[in-house]
Amino acid sequence: MTKSKKIFLGAVVVFFVALFYASYDISRRTTFPGSKPQLQERLRKQYVPEDSSVTDSVKTQK
Numbered sequence: 001m002t003k004s005k006k007i008f009l010g011a012v013v014v015f016f017v018a019l020f021y022a023s024y025d026i027s028r029r030t031t032f033p034g035s036k037p038q039l040q041e042r043l044r045k046q047y048v049p050e051d052s053s054v055t056d057s058v059k060t061q062k
Contacts, residue, residue: 001009
């Protein structure tokens, strides 16, 4: 092999290692979109307080 082919092969190997590392790093820092609750559920949980009464204080008429 000539010197230029060896340099090219080395650059290809370094490129693929860097590409693999970047892909792995990105995949570790992000989450799958399906694993998150939907937007409406997140907003409701964040901005709408839960009902503080344990039992219903309104009696129904029969």
